[in-house]
Amino acid sequence: MAVAEPESTARRRAPRVDAIRNREAIVEAAAAVLAEQGTAVDVREIARRSGVGMGTLYRHFPQKEDLVHTxxxxxxxxxxxxxxxxxxDAEDPWAALTDFYQQALTGYARHRAIMENFALTWSTPDLEGIQQLRLVVEQLRARATDLLRPGVTTDDxxxxxVSLGHAVQITDECxxxxxxxxxxxxxxxxxxxHHEPLPATIPLSM
Structure with a gap:
């Protein structure tokens, strides 16, 4: 027969409501600041916007990189x-591909930290990041196969x-x-x- 855990022990193990609230406030503030200012932001600005002290911020995220990654x-x-x-939402395959790029690049332009890190994410894939995007692009490519020039791949x-994202980065302000x-x-x-054959490529391993 299982022995009931003392109530005081259960309370100690359960995350305190204010601790959960503080963490959510930190993440929410960090998301806004990173979008506006990029990853070079001072964590003191994040603490200020979230309404917590630096000690509280560091208890939840001992390193700035932990918070940025989250x-x-x-x-x-x-x-x-x-x-x-x-x-x-776009029923036409070509409109779907176009709308994907429009939506992705518009969101990209509004989020400076994503803008700064997208190319790095490509070279060092994150299963919850670039692989998720790869699946979307693969589905779009499959839908639009008959409308795309021969040889266009998901990597293309x-x-x-990525390249258009770089264009956003260097032109969006001016x-x-x-x-x-x-x-x-x-x-x-x-x-x-366009019927001209594309140059041969070596598939990327991801």
Whole structure:
């Protein structure tokens, strides 16, 4: 017969409500600050916006990198899901592909930390990050196979997103609409009426 755990022990083991609330406030504030200022932000600004002291912040996240990783993983997943949903809502396969890029790059432009880290995420894949996005792109490519020029791969579409993301990064403040023009040019180059064979590539291992 199991012995009931003393109530005082159960209370000690259960996370305190205020501790949970503080952690949520820290993550919420960090998400806003990282989107605005990028990963170089001072954690004191995060503590100030969340309404907690530095000691409380460090109890939950001993290293700044822990907090940044937590926020980016969450925000990246939400960003990928938002782009996926935009694609699902478009019934036409080409519109779905276009809407995916529009939604992804618009969200990218609004989140400086994602903008800074996306290329790094590509080179060091996170199963909850780039792999989630890869699945979305693979589905879009499969839907639009007959509309894409022969030889276009999922890696091509992902790397196009990376390169356009870099264009967003270097032009968004001075010429915020320029990436829309580059996206139009890039998508036009993916159409099936371009019959020239693409250069051979070595598949990326992920």
């Amino acid at each position: 926020v980016l993983r969450k925000d990246f997943s939400e960003w990928a899901e938002s782009a996926r949903q935009a694609a699902i 579409l992902l790397l196009l997103l 010429r915020p609409q320029l990436w829309h023009r580059l996206l139009h040019i890039s998508l036009d180059g993916l159409r099936a009426d």
